[in-house]
Amino acid sequence: MSLINSKRLEDRITKxxxxxxxxxxxxxxLAHSIEDKRAMDLVASWMVEAGMKTEIDCYGNVIGxxxxxxxxxxxxxxxxxxxSQPRGGRFDGTIGVIGAIEVVQILNESNLTFERSIEVxxxxxxxxxxxxxxxxxxxxxxxxxxxxxxxxxDSDGISRKQALENIGxxxxxxxxxxxxxxxxxxxxxxxxxxxxxxxxxxxxxxxxQGISGPLWLTVEFRGxxxxxxxxxxxxxxxxxxxxxxxxxxxxxxxxxxxxIPTVGTVGYIENFPNSRNSISDRVTFTVDLRDILPxxxxxxxxxxxxxxxxxxxEYQLDYSISVDTNSEPKYCADWIKDILKDELQQMDQVPxxxxxGPFHDALMMAEISPFGMIFVRCKDGLSHHPNEYASIDDxxxxxxxxxxxxxxxx
Numbered sequence: 563m564s565l566i567n568s569k570r571l572e573d574r575i576t577k578x579x580x581x582x583x584x585x586x587x588x589x590x591x592l593a594h595s596i597e598d599k600r601a602m603d604l605v606a607s608w609m610v611e612a613g614m615k616t617e618i619d620c621y622g623n624v625i626g627x628x629x630x631x632x633x634x635x636x637x638x639x640x641x642x643x644x645x646s647q648p649r650g651g652r653f654d655g656t657i658g659v660i661g662a663i664e665v666v667q668i669l670n671e672s673n674l675t676f677e678r679s680i681e682v683x684x685x686x687x688x689x690x691x692x693x694x695x696x697x698x699x700x701x702x703x704x705x706x707x708x709x710x711x712x713x714x715x716d717s718d719g720i721s722r723k724q725a726l727e728n729i730g731x732x733x734x735x736x737x738x739x740x741x742x743x744x745x746x747x748x749x750x751x752x753x754x755x756x757x758x759x760x761x762x763x764x765x766x767x768x769x770x771q772g773i774s775g776p777l778w779l780t781v782e783f784r785g786x787x788x789x790x791x792x793x794x795x796x797x798x799x800x801x802x803x804x805x806x807x808x809x810x811x812x813x814x815x816x817x818x819x820x821x822i823p824t825v826g827t828v829g830y831i832e833n834f835p836n837s838r839n840s841i842s843d844r845v846t847f848t849v850d851l852r853d854i855l856p857x858x859x860x861x862x863x864x865x866x867x868x869x870x871x872x873x874x875x876e877y878q879l880d881y882s883i884s885v886d887t888n889s890e891p892k893y894c895a896d897w898i899k900d901i902l903k904d905e906l907q908q909m910d911q912v913p914x915x916x917x918x919g920p921f922h923d924a925l926m927m928a929e930i931s932p933f934g935m936i937f938v939r940c941k942d943g944l945s946h947h948p949n950e951y952a953s954i955d956d957x958x959x960x961x962x963x964x965x966x967x968x969x970x971x972x
Contacts, residue, residue, distance in 0.1 A: 564958065564962045565668045565672070565962075565965070566664060566668065566958050566961045566962045566965060567664065567667075567668070568954055568955075568958045570664065570667075571660060571661065571664055571954060571957060571958060571961060572954045572957075574608060574660045574663075575652060575653070575656060575657065575660055575954075575957075576652075577604065578601055578604065578605070578644065578652075578656050578660070579652035579656075581597050581600050581601045581604065582595075582597035582598075582601070582646065584649060584948060585948055586948075587651065587652060587948050587949060587950075587951075588649055588650065588651065588947075588948025589646045589650050589651060589652055589948075590646060590647075590648050590649060590650065591644070591645055591646040591650075592645065592646070592648065592689075592691060592692040593622070593645040593686065593687030593689065593691070593692045593693070593698065593725075594622060594686075594687065594692070594722065594725035594726050594728070594729060594731075595692075595725075595729070596729060598622070598644070598645055598729070599729040599730070601644050602618055602622065602624050602644070602684065605624050605644060605659060605660075605663070605684050606618060606624050606626070608660075608663050609624070609626030609663055609666075609682060610626075611667070612626070612628075612663050612664075612666045612667035612670055612682075613628060613666065613667065613669075613670030614626030614627055614628050614666060614682065615627045615629065618731065619702075619703075619738075619740070620702075620726075620731065620732060620733055620734040620738070621686050621698060621699045621702035621703065621707075621726075621731075621733075622686035622687065622698075622699060622726055622729075622731050623683055623684065623685055623686045623699040623700075623702070623703060624644075624683065624684040625681060625682070625683050625740075626663070626666070626681065626682040626683075627679055627680075627681050628666045628669065628670065628679060628680040628681070628682070629679050630675060630676050630677050630678045630679040630680070631675060631676070631677050632677040632678070633679050635677055635678045635679070635747070636678065636744065636745050636746055636747035637678055637679040637680065637681050637745065637746060637747060638678055638679075638680050638681070638747050638748055638749075638750070638968065638971055638972060639680075639681045639682075639683060639741065639746055639748070639749045639750075639927065639931070640658075640662035640665065640666075640680065640681070640682050640683070640749070640750050640751070640964070640968070641658060641659055641662050641681075641682050641683035641684060641685060641751065641923065642655045642656070642657070642658025642659050642662070642684070642685065642688070642751050642752065642753055642922070642923060643655035643656075643658075643659070643684060643685045643686075643687075643688035643689070643699075643923060644656055644659055644684045645686070645687055645688060645689050645691075646689065646691075647689055647691050647946045648691055649947070649948055650689075650945075650946055650947070650948070650950070651944075651945060651946070651947055651948060651949070651950025651951070652950065652951075653754045653938075653940065653945075653950055653951070653952045653957075654753075654754060654756070654945055654946065654950060655688060655689075655753065657752060657753070657754060657938060657952065657957050657960070657961075658751050658752040658753050659682070659683075659684045661752045661957065661960060661961040661964055662682040662750075662752070662964065663682055664961050664965075665961065665964055665965045665968055666680055666682055668965060669968075676972040677972075678747060678972055680968070680972075683699075683700075683703070683923075685697075685699040685700045685703075685923045686698050686699025686702070687699055688700070688922070688923050690778075690887075692716045692725075693714045693715070693716055693722050694714070694778075694780065694830065694848060694886060695711070695714060695778065695886045695887060696887070696921070697887075697921070697923060697925065697926050698711065698722070699923075700923040700926040700927060701926055702737060703739070703740045703741045704739065704740075704741050704742075704926055704927065704929055704930055705737065705739040705742075706926065706929070707737045708737075709735055712726075712733055712735070717832070741927070741930055741931070742930055743930045743931065746927070746930055746931040747931065747932075747971075748895070748898060748931055748932045748933065748934070748971055749924060749927040749928075749931050749932070749933040749934075750898070750933070750934050750935070750936070750964060750967060750968070750971075751922055751923060751924045751927075751933070751934075751935050751936070752935070752936040752937075752938065752960050752961065752963075752964050753922055753935065753936070753937060753938070754937070754938050754939075754940040754945060754950070754952050755768065755916070755937040755938065755939060755940055755943065756919075756920050756940065756943070756945035756946075757916075757919065757940075757943045757945075758942065758943030759916050759943075760914070760916070760937060760938075760939035760940075761939050761940070761941065761942070761943060763912075763914055765911070765912055765914050765939060766911065766938065766939050766955070766956040766959045766960070767906070767911065767936055767937060767938055767939065767956065767959050767960045767963055768914045768915065768916050768936070768937040768939075769894075769899055769902045769903060769906070769913055769914065769915045769916075769934075769935075769936065769937075770894055770915070770916065770917070770918050770934070770935035770936070770937055771893065771894060771899070771915045771916065771917050772854065772891055772892055772893035772894055772917055772918065773891060773892050773893075773917075773918045773920075773921055773922060773924060773925050773928075773935075774823075774852045774853055774854045774891055774917065774918065774919050774920075774921070775852065775853065775854075775856055775859060775888075775889045775890045775891040775892075775921075776850060776851070776852050776887055776889055776921045776925075777849075777850075777851040777852070777859060777863060777885070777887065777888050777889075778848065778849070778850055778885070778886040778887035778888075779848065779849040779851075779883055779884065779885055779886065780846060780847075780848055780849075780883070780884045780886055781805075781808070781846070781847055781848075781849060781870065781881065781882075781883050782844065782845070782846045782881060782882045782883075783801040783802075783804050783805050783844065783845045783846075783874065783879045783880075783881050784801060784843070784844050784879060784880040784881065785798075785799035785800055785801035785804065785841070785842060785843055785844070785877065785878075785879050785880075786798075786799040786841070786843065787835060787840055787841050787842070787843035788840070788841045789839065789840070789841075790838070790839040790840060790841060791839065793841060798841055798877075799841075799877060799878045799879060800841050800842050800877060801833075801842040801843060801844055801845040801877075801879055802833050802842030802845050803842070803877060804845070804873050804874060804876075804877040804879050805831065805845040805847055807869075807873050807877075808866075808869055808870055808873050809828045809831075809847065811869045811873075812826055812828065812849070812866055812869060813826070813828075815862065815865055815866070815869070816862065822853075822858065823853065823854060823917075823919070824851075824852070824853040824858060824859065824862055825851075825852050825853075825919060826849065826850065826851045826852075826862070826866075827849075827850040828847050828848060828849055828850075829848060829850060830847060830848040831845065831846070831847040831848075832845065832846045832847070833845050848886075849866065851863060851866070852919055852921075853891075854891050854917055855891070856890050856891060867883075870883070889921065889925055892924070892925055892928035892929075892933070893928075894933055894934050894935060895932035895933060895934060897932070898932060898933070898934030898967070898971075899915070899934060901934075901967050901970045901971065902934060902936065902963065902967055904970075905963055905966040905967055905970065906963060908966070909959070909962065909963065909966075911959070911963075916937065918935065918937070920945075922935065934967070936960050936963055936964055936967075937960075938952050938956050938957055938959075938960040939952065939953075939956050940952045941953075
């Protein structure tokens with residue numbers, strides 16, 4: 563029998579989705595926005611209701627503490643994120659936060675306490691959609707931020723530091739570290755799968771084996787602007803044409819072998835002066851390259867650099883490349899996977915394992931602690947889209963598994 567309150571889960575998912583609601587089912591809740599702060603305050607109130615002491619730190623993380631009888635022991639951390647893509651869905655990240663709060667609320671309502679403390683975190687800016695670099699909050703908590711992270715600007719020229727201060731959060735350039743290998747016992751995260759495997763297997767939940775390592779680049783091409791009607795084609799230094807060639811060839815490169823899981827995406831592009839009758843002077847675009855094998859990803863990275871070098875020579879462009887994120891794949895702890903397998907079998911569910919292509923806050927928590935992840939089935943494998951959907955029955959199953967795993971770990 564499950565103690566999980568499905569109605570409470572569903573109500574909270576709906577209430578959170580109403581903040582930044584787009585259309586009938588979409589959400590736009592960018593990091594450090596007014597909408598993000600409203601969501602943070604709402605989540606904090608639920609943490610208090612669940613019996614936790616709560617704070618919003620200098621990175622914008624919402625942290626709830628369910629204190630144990632021996633709070634000096636390394637703690638168990640649960641959580642995910644509540645920021646979204648510009649036109650995202652209701653379930654990405656949020657079910658991991660709301661599910662974790664539900665777990666603690668059930669423990670509190672059952673008058674259960676443990677030696678170890680439990681902390682639930684709604685991590686700040688996991689998505690990276692606004693400032694083109696994600697995992698901000700968890701990087702702050704684990705000591706992986708620099709001043710440059712605060713100085714990054716969004717498309718409107720607002721720095722991250724200013725954005726945080728605009729919503730009442732005072733930044734701290736000493737970058738205080740909360741989580742280390744000495745004070746975190748384990749980390750658990752529940753998340754929608756964001757892919758089609760669980761649905762194809764007709765399974766409500768799955769056990770994550772590991773997370774692919776993402777490489778994020780920002781590429782800038784610099785050419786020479788001119789009048790679209792007067793500069794001969796063979797004399798042009800068109801930055802947009804050069805960028806288009808690279809984007810096309812990069813896509814073709816990654817499609818050559820359908821048997822490998824390497825994926826690459828150019829999801830952001832900025833063109834200047836962006837006028838229909840002016841030759842492009844400058845183009846900035848991002849590259850997202852992922853693989854479960856770092857050596858294979860490195861090979862494709864080098865091939866991309868070769869394409870860029872050939873292109874800038876052919877079109878007489880100047881260029882620069884900056885590395886925004888470069889993470890190795892991380893693998894879930896075997897002992898946590900074993901707990902999840904055992905509990906799923908007790909629930910009469912198939913303990914199916916799968917890799918995660920998308921990155922998650924767990925990717926950084928893995929630097930300092932053992933971690934485990936639970937995936938929840940989502941319809942058509944769709945995510946980062948207004949039509950993203952996971953059923954409350956599946957979310958309840960995932961939350962029940964999270965609850966049982968917490969009991970076993972503690």
